[in-house]
Amino acid sequence: MEALTSLKVPFQAFSSSSRPRSWITPIQMNVSTRNPFFSFSVRAQVESTEGSATIAATSAESVVEALKVKEWEVGMFQDEVAASQGIRIRRRPPTGPPLHYVGPFEFRLQNEGNTPRNILEEIVWNKDVEVSQLKERKPLISLKKDLQNAPPRRDFIGALRAANERTGLPGLIAEVKKASPSRGVLRENFDPVEIAQAYERGGAACLSVLTDQKYFKGCFENLELIRKAGVKCPLLCKEFIIDAWQLYYARIKGADAVLLIAAVLPDLDIKYMIKICKILGLAALVEVHDEKEFDRVLGIEGIELIGINNRNLETFEVDIANTKKLLEGERGKIVRERNIIMVGESGLFTPNDIAYVQEAGVKAVLVGESIVKQNDPGKGITSLFGKDISLS
Numbered sequence: 498m499e500a501l502t503s504l505k506v507p508f509q510a511f512s513s514s515s516r517p518r519s520w521i522t523p524i525q526m527n528v529s530t531r532n533p534f535f536s537f538s539v540r541a542q543v544e545s546t547e548g549s550a551t552i553a554a555t556s557a558e559s560v561v562e563a564l565k566v567k568e569w570e571v572g573m574f575q576d577e578v579a580a581s582q583g584i585r586i587r588r589r590p591p592t593g594p595p596l597h598y599v600g601p602f603e604f605r606l607q608n609e610g611n612t613p614r615n616i617l618e619e620i621v622w623n624k625d626v627e628v629s630q631l632k633e634r635k636p637l638i639s640l641k642k643d644l645q646n647a648p649p650r651r652d653f654i655g656a657l658r659a660a661n662e663r664t665g666l667p668g669l670i671a672e673v674k675k676a677s678p679s680r681g682v683l684r685e686n687f688d689p690v691e692i693a694q695a696y697e698r699g700g701a702a703c704l705s706v707l708t709d710q711k712y713f714k715g716c717f718e719n720l721e722l723i724r725k726a727g728v729k730c731p732l733l734c735k736e737f738i739i740d741a742w743q744l745y746y747a748r749i750k751g752a753d754a755v756l757l758i759a760a761v762l763p764d765l766d767i768k769y770m771i772k773i774c775k776i777l778g779l780a781a782l783v784e785v786h787d788e789k790e791f792d793r794v795l796g797i798e799g800i801e802l803i804g805i806n807n808r809n810l811e812t813f814e815v816d817i818a819n820t821k822k823l824l825e826g827e828r829g830k831i832v833r834e835r836n837i838i839m840v841g842e843s844g845l846f847t848p849n850d851i852a853y854v855q856e857a858g859v860k861a862v863l864v865g866e867s868i869v870k871q872n873d874p875g876k877g878i879t880s881l882f883g884k885d886i887s888l889s
């Protein structure tokens with residue numbers, strides 16, 4: 498009995514990677530002496546990264562099945578909490594991982610739910626797998642050790658404010674982006690350092706560097722290369738963050754700011770991640786797309802930077818009037834009172850577009866496509882603003 502109570506059984510059936518998400522600790526086990534294999538009952542404590550629960554079962558197989566059901570329930574519960582906040586994106590497939598991750602003991606309650614409902618959900622499901630694999634290779638404890646060797650931090654929000662004061666125009670976060678799911682490849686001969694340096698010369702206040710590989714053809718190496726090349730603009734790590742582990746990773750790779758997407762993260766996650774960002778000295782750009790997300794985010798303390806994405810990440814529709822709509826009335830007032838910097842994101846191509854979102858109340862803009870596509874991305878900035886905003 499003693500040996501059994503200390504036994505921890507890694508359980509992987511619902512885990513989308515080789516990293517176990519749960520462990521079973523038997524609490525009470527009755528084994529028939531004649532046939533221990535087939536007659537057995539157990540009460541066990543299940544611990545997982547999502548919480549813990551007690552399960553009861555009468556055979557080895559049913560322990561495994563009961564645990565699978567429990568994990569499924571926990572996942573459902575997480576999604577229910579998110580849904581109660583109006584979040585439509587589910588964190589991972591409701592009935593288990595996609596087919597190619599299926600292990601020999603996989604079982605399915607049903608299969609229909611395993612198809613992502615839209616591109617954002619698909620990205621998040623893939624990110625869940627990717628992050629669990631990365632975490633396995635580099636657990637948080639080793640990341641924390643690497644923190645002391647991280648590049649020095651730069652003041653992301655300060656740089657945006659300074660640019661806004663210097664030019665009288667929204668401070669520019671210029672995006673280093675090779676491709677996107679909505680637009681395909683934006684630039685064939687893509688040299689991230691060259692683009693970053695051209696942006697800096699062109700007057701960008703900060704840079705945003707896509708690090709997602711699968712959908713945006715980005716990588717963390719780009720972030721490191723740009724930082725090592727001596728670019729002084731603070732850097733936003735443009736990633737789909739679903740786990741606090743990624744915040745540490747971004748900081749170590751040289752990020753000064755991270756993106757938190759309200760369409761993906763429940764309030765509690767945002768609150769928790771903002772706290773960790775403060776500890777790490779990272780600025781958090783919290784992104785919203787509609788009124789409901791905006792109201793949730795305004796309800797969270799300590800937020801200094803909010804982005805309004807004009808692109809709906811579920812349908813790819815872009816409408817810059819979204820920035821205006823969300824900043825009208827009471828919400829705009831709250832933002833001004835709290836001195837929150839608003840960032841107009843996506844779909845900005847002309848000086849008129851810039852003037853339009855500035856009029857709506859933004860003090861910064863996040864621009865990718867219209868400038869990254871230009872032969873000289875620095876000149877792209879000049880045409881975007883209708884004037885030279887470089888320091889020279």
Ligand SMILES: O=P(O)(O)OC[C@@H](O)[C@@H](O)c1c[nH]c2ccccc12
Pocket residue numbers: 672674735784806842843844845863864865866867
């Ligand atoms: O290329 P555009 O339309 O100028 O958009 C830039 C940026 O706003 C967009 O890349 C973006 C905004 N929020 C995101 C979240 C994930 C990935 C990408 C994004």
